[in-house]
Amino acid sequence: MYDEHIHCDKSSVLVVDDEPGMRTALHANFLRHGWRVNMASGVGEATRAVEQGDFDLVVSDVRMRDGDGFEVMDAVRKSSPGTAVILLTAFGSVPEAVESMRNGALDYLTKPVSFDLLQTTARRVMQRRSDAVQGYVHSPQNEAPAVTANAGIVGRSPLLLQALQRARAAASTDADVLVEAESGTGKELLARFIHGASSRRRGPFIAINCAAVPEHLIESELFGHAKGAFTGANAARAGKFELANGGTLLLDEIGEMPLNLQPKLLRVLQERELERLGETRSIHVDIRVIATTNASLSAMVEQGRFRSDLF
Numbered sequence: 001m002y003d004e005h006i007h008c009d010k011s012s013v014l015v016v017d018d019e020p021g022m023r024t025a026l027h028a029n030f031l032r033h034g035w036r037v038n039m040a041s042g043v044g045e046a047t048r049a050v051e052q053g054d055f056d057l058v059v060s061d062v063r064m065r066d067g068d069g070f071e072v073m074d075a076v077r078k079s080s081p082g083t084a085v086i087l088l089t090a091f092g093s094v095p096e097a098v099e100s101m102r103n104g105a106l107d108y109l110t111k112p113v114s115f116d117l118l119q120t121t122a123r124r125v126m127q128r129r130s131d132a133v134q135g136y137v138h139s140p141q142n143e144a145p146a147v148t149a150n151a152g153i154v155g156r157s158p159l160l161l162q163a164l165q166r167a168r169a170a171a172s173t174d175a176d177v178l179v180e181a182e183s184g185t186g187k188e189l190l191a192r193f194i195h196g197a198s199s200r201r202r203g204p205f206i207a208i209n210c211a212a213v214p215e216h217l218i219e220s221e222l223f224g225h226a227k228g229a230f231t232g233a234n235a236a237r238a239g240k241f242e243l244a245n246g247g248t249l250l251l252d253e254i255g256e257m258p259l260n261l262q263p264k265l266l267r268v269l270q271e272r273e274l275e276r277l278g279e280t281r282s283i284h285v286d287i288r289v290i291a292t293t294n295a296s297l298s299a300m301v302e303q304g305r306f307r308s309d310l311f
Contacts, residue, residue: 011126012036014053016046016060016072017088022111026059029115030122043067047075055083057122062089081158082165084125088113125169153189164193171197176269176289178254180296187292188252195248200288203247208240211256219261220277229278241274244287254291255300262307269310 013035017023023039030037038053040046043066050058050072058076062069069087076083090111107121153164170177171194179187188207195205213221220230224239240249251257257265268274269289273282300306 010034010036011056012038012054013057013059013122014038014040014046014049014055016040016042016058016064016069018042018061018064018066022061025115026113026118029118030059033119043071046072050075050079050083054080057084057086057126059086059088059118059122062087077162081162086118086121086125124172127172153186153193163190167194168197170194174199174288177291178297179290179292181292181294183294187294188250191248191250191290191292194290195288198248198288200247204244205248205250206240206244207250207252209252211253215258218258219264222261223264223274224276226276226278229276233278236276239274239276241268241285241287242283245285246287248288248290251289251291253293255293255295255297255306257306259305259307262310266307266310 013030015026027037040049042064060069060072073085086107181187222239224237225233227236297311301308301311
């Protein structure tokens with residue numbers, strides 16, 4: 001359904017919802033804030049719309065009678081990878097939110113929706129989209145954009161560019177990040193990309209491979225130790241968390257983190273505080289943690305090899 005109040009100099013949004021009342025309310029809200037607005041009453045209509053049109057933003061309900069918002073997001077990803085997506089649902093849950101962000105949504109809001117919050121979120125994701133586009137060097141004619149050389153990543157694949165757009169979205173926040181991918185696919189490069197695109201870029205980037213450090217040493221490597229904390233500890237030493245203060249800590253292959261250390265890691269993530277081995281004094285750290293793994297952590301949780309609260 002096409003709205004006649006459209007001006008070419010405005011940002012365009014496709015509103016997807018199978019509830020007529022909600023669809024009309026969203027239409028009116030976006031129109032009032034100066035957007036060009038199209039509407040779709042379900043997944044099929046939305047898919048046809050994104051195949052035929054070019055939208056800056058798609059706002060879609062998750063649960064609809066003829067499918068779900070993830071199908072809409074797949075259609076956007078195939079037809080227009082540069083389009084931003086916000087998902088709305090009355091059934092908000094952490095797993096669903098994680099799945100939506102993993103599959104390409106730039107944000108996730110629960111119903112009933114605050115229209116002020118929706119507009120704030122829309123402006124934020126559009127800024128992320130703009131920043132992502134400016135981070136690429138556009139090639140001539142109709143080729144896909146190439147990644148800038150200073151990113152350390154080279155490629156033109158739409159899926160790669162979409163992954164980098166999502167990485168830039170993460171970089172614009174101070175949230176901790178989990179990257180799941182096969183070995184050799186460049187997880188550390190992506191972590192460095194996030195660090196370099198963030199407000200922490202002037203701070204340190206510290207990396208530790210959890211699989212490469214012997215189990216009896218990893219606690220000291222991460223948290224540091226006091227003098228005399230164990231045999232051979234002849235001087236106090238700061239751990240990786242302290243060294244990364246003000247910047248980013250990469251925990252490579254976090255799935256190899258020993259179970260007995262995971263509660264201590266969880267406390268650092270929650271409180272941003274730690275104690276060195278052999279000390280009771282708490283040390284505050286200002287860091288972002290990026291964790292990578294080549295294993296499925298959700299499967300490891302089911303197998304009892306990784307703590308569900310840490311995941």
